Amino acid sequence: MNNSLYIHEIQSLFDNVQRSQIFEDQKTMTDAFPLFPVSEINEKYENEKHEAGFDLKKFVLSNFDFIGKKSFERTEILPIKEHIEKLWDELTRTAYEEKGTLLKLPKPYIVPGGRFNEFFYWDSYFIMLGLQVSGRVDMMKNIVENCSYLIQNAGFVPNASRTHFLSRSQPPYFSLMLDLVAETTGDEKIYVKYHNTLEKEYQFWMNGEDTLENDSSIKRVAKTKDGDILNRYYDAENVPRPESYLIDIEDGENASGDQFYRNIRSACESGWDFSSRWFADGETIQTIETLNIAEVDVNCLLWHLEKTLAKSSALQNLTEKEHYFFKRAADRRQMIDNYFWDENTKTYKDYHLKKHKNTASEHIAALYPLFLGLASEEQAKAVIKTIAEKFLYKGGLVTTTKESGQQWDLPNAWAPYQWLGFAAMKNYGASELAEQIKNNWCSNVERVYSNTGKLMEKYNALDTKTIAGGGEYPNQDGFGWTNGVYLKLKQN
Known part of the structure; x- marks a missing residue:
């Protein structure tokens, strides 16, 4: 049987499970993997669900398997650095084949821990900082290779390595990961090796820019009223998140606008799920308006990607490409200054695409420039x-x-x-x-x-x-x- 699972394939059962709250954590069901072909499970469910005494939890537990969250218990508290060294091994996973919603990856990787039992994109960069200190260069390279595999096969690095994250990414840290490996090994060939991957990730973030008119947005790209190109966070889906299904449905009941779920999901692409940074009223999640905002962090990270592409092009004597990406980076640098620097408060802020001014939220992403x-x-x-x-x-x-x-x-x-x-x-x-x-x-x-x-x-x-x-x-x-x-x- 095919071991992969897409939530929409079990939507009726999934909806019932999440609404019934038979599991304490809404993530539990998204991480389940079917023990039988999905069509067979669906048929059984449709036949049995109206029977007297039908037990939903019993049905799920007999048709799916679960990997629970791991807690690391020690009989003694080790010195903190020793504890972390042990944790690297305990947080290492492999997924050489697809299993349930878990995507397959070619190399071992480090998971965040707790309820997060899959590969996460921007987490992995900060994990790599510690792997560098620990001298675990092979694992650093594995992370880069896994990101490259995802970009080559999915077109981008998903939020995390599960099928229900194939509608969004996370802050684009791949080019910074290459810097970290190059700094660790002293070998700049890594930029050449992954040049094509860098280009492909860039295309994902810039997809649709050629079709834009002034003062409009598409996917992750926005064109300002003056014709400048900025980027924003986005998600291809406008439905409740499977991993927070009931929460989204309940929050959505009192929300304004028909893009509530996409706004929620787009904030998840930023990694900041959630913050008053995204709320129109600065207070409540029902007013979330991520899609109206061009963010300082993603634009700075894409400047770094453009700069890295100019560098990887130069290393291969691809003069035309080098000039193209150099110009794009130079233009974006100017736009970061024009759109994100708030002269009134003397800090960097996000830019509201509809109001044509900086948003009110004071936040730490001002550090990126x-x-x-x-x-x-x-x-x-x-x-x-x-x-x-x-x-x-x-x-x-x-x-x-x-x-x-x-x-x-x-x-x-x-x-x-x-x-x-x-x-x-x-x-x-x-x-x-x-x-x-x-x-x-x-x-x-x-x-x-x-x-x-x-x-x-x-x-x-x-x-x-x-x-x-x-x-x-x-x-x-x-x-x-x-x-x-x-x-x-x-x-x-």
Whole structure:
């Protein structure tokens, strides 16, 4: 039998399972794999569901298998670095064939941990930072190879390696992954090896730009009223997310507009699921309007992709391509300045495509132009001041200045932005602040680890006595990007 599963193939059963809440976590059913051909399961379900005494959970458990979340229990708490070294092996998975919704990948990979038992795109870059410190170069190369395989076969790296994520990606970090491997091995041939992959990923993000008129958007591309091309996050589907099915349906009941589900999914492509950053009223998820926003982070990352394509073209003496990508990077650099720099608040903000002005949300993605060296000295100075005054707390950098109950808002501190913050400060000579970011967050990680024996997905930056909260599911242990960033920061 074919081992792959697409949720729409079992939609009637899936809908019943998720609405009945027979599992505590909506992700459980999306990760199930069928024990019999799907057509056979569907037929059995249709025949049996109206029978007296039909037990839905019993039916599901007898027709599907499940890999549960893993918790790593230790009899003793090891020193944190030793614990992480052990975790690399415990978080390693393979998927040489498709199984249920899990996509096949050619190489072993590291999963985040907890309920996340698949390969995640942008997580993997921050995992690679730690693998670099641990000297696990082969695993770094495996991650790059898996991303390349997905780009070559799916056209992009999905949010995570499951069939129901084939409608969206995540922040495009592939070119930065190549930088990391080149930096580790000293070999620039990697850019040539993956040149075609870089081009293919670029085509995915720019798809549709040629058809756009001014002041309109398609997929991940927007053309401003002045005819400039910017990018945004997007998802090809406009239906509830299988992994958060009931939550989406309930939130959607009071939402305005017919693109609610696509707006929800598009925010997931950013990795920030969820934050007041996406909300029209700055407060409630029902007003989510991701599609109306061009984001500073994705545009900075695509500048890096263009710059990398210019470099990989130069290495192969592809002069025409080198000039093309060099020009695209130069144009985008100018647009990052024009559209994302907010002169009033002296920081970088997202751009509202319909209102033709910066959005109100103050958020930590303002670090990207500093992380990638795109800010002028004057701009950097202003951002550094804002970071120190509004974002740095006792337990690390928070993501926004607003407390909404969403997990990507105050008071949570997430690993990726501790690294971006540290590196950004170093780039512009704010070494003291870089040290403070590193020490505040690392000591928070160490405190929680000594109390619980676990490394968490996110941390509370304000109340350094508790762990962290908010969001659609409990805080997870494992945890890939925390392990990676912690090791990398401690090495610097």
